[in-house]
Amino acid sequence: MKILIRKKNFITKVIRKTTFISIVIMMIFVLVASNEITHNQLGRTAQPLNVCLTTDSLACKDTSKEITLKPFIPDPKLNEQQRFLSVISQKLPTIPQPGTYEYTLLRTYGAVFVNQDVGIKLPQKDIFANEQETQQFQATLTMGHVDNTNDCYLQKSAADALNKARIQEHIPLKSGYGSGDCTRTFNTNLRFWHKYANNQILTKVQQGKEIKILGLVAPPGTSQHLWGLAIDLRVGTKEQRKALNQNGWFQTVENDVPHWTYVGLPEENLPLFGFNKQVIRGITYWITPL
Template sequence: MKITIKKKKNITRVIRKATFISIVIFMVFALVASNEITNNQLGRTAQPLNGCLSTDSLPCTDPSQETILQPFIPNPELNNQQRFLSAIARKLPTIPQPGTYEYILLRAYGAVFVNPDVGIKLPPKDIFANEQETQEFQTTLTMGLVDGTKDCYLQKSAADALSKAQMQQKIPLKSGYGSGDCTRTFNTNFKFWRKYANDQILAKVQQGKETKILGLVAPPGTSQHLWGLAIDLRISNQKQRKSLNQNGWFQTVENDVPHWTYVGLSEDNLPLFGFNKQIVRGITYWITPL
């Protein structure tokens, strides 16, 4: 009887030991699996948003949220104006009312507000009141030097896109002075305006009685150059234009020949966002439908 009881105790110990070993093995397996998942997540998190919302407008992965982000695409059933407004409404806190000075400026210089590039920062409005307000915005920007220049700075995504275009074709600045051709200060914008216009013309622009001047020079505080998303270039052939277009740069201000805007879309997508194609004296402009 005692031998039987002893055998039972030995069997119980074996069972307990086997159970303990099984639990340990399970825990080790679980930790390894968990670690593998964590490493995979970290690997995905480390992947940059390279090409996300680029000129190809392809879906991409947001590694911080592990979700698929689908670039905004306007409803094709809407008319051009409605598609354009639906796109910029996602970037501008308030859409100006038709007939206002702000709306006039949005029509002339608002192309950039459709830009899907997550690397750029857009202004909260289309008019800066003074130098201080301009500087406060510009100090929040991530800037980059355009390759081949000494002092031509743009928002980094715009600078990178322009540098890619320059790798394909040599594209010189209009004047060669980066501070004037690239990102400008409020005072520089004001000096350009004074060179070509005056307070009387500004009053007419504000009333909607004069708009042609906007294709020559921007009123104080309204230039796309203040946002680090425009540049003046000296273009002499179609290869240069094609290279710029392939990298999201387009001419969007009618009659302003040297002026290029970083829109960040492919040319095929511009009509989808409501842009109107206009050819003036052999130059293709993509005009806002406002």
């Protein structure tokens, strides 16, 4: 008799526990359904957390509703060069030493490394050795189409920002149509170099004896166009420049008039990130402080 009572009590406990678990599961299902939370949404919420856990480049803020990423803001007490280097050190594994070829290239083309857009991907170095390295990097990019062009593509955030500017104002590509104005292959970069320069000039650039050529054409494997963050445009009015600046696009390569770089920052914030404003022949350039 006692054994039967114990069995009955055990069965009752099991039923109660199973019922409790079922109720909890049902409540969770109802809550999820009522808030229209999907699997993809949960995945997107988890993604920023993974970024926070795996990198020190961005500070994270955890709220009861969502996890947001804060951009890296340099210490305003630092000088211009220190502020710029503190930002790009969050992006580049190694900062080149002053006087090196890599440092010269970083000074000329390194503006993109301040970009705080989490959708932008930056290279781990400022020189690609060949077409294979270039293709390997470009294969990892999320690309976007530049509206009203045949085959002009940029990294998606850059393309979206450019498309917004071109809605505000008519801003044609330099060539009017060509993909060469946008993201380029290593071989295209090489072809442009040979159009304006040669191996002897490249040697002088590597030795630090020639830098003016960098405002005309980028040496092989070094162009911002390889990273999907630059475009050549025909810009001639203040309204066009204003539209581009309002959407994060600036001229950052001194004397390269058609060349525009996607920095992704408001113009008023550029000095905070160390940029120097220089007006040359009526054109405003934002130059790195290196």
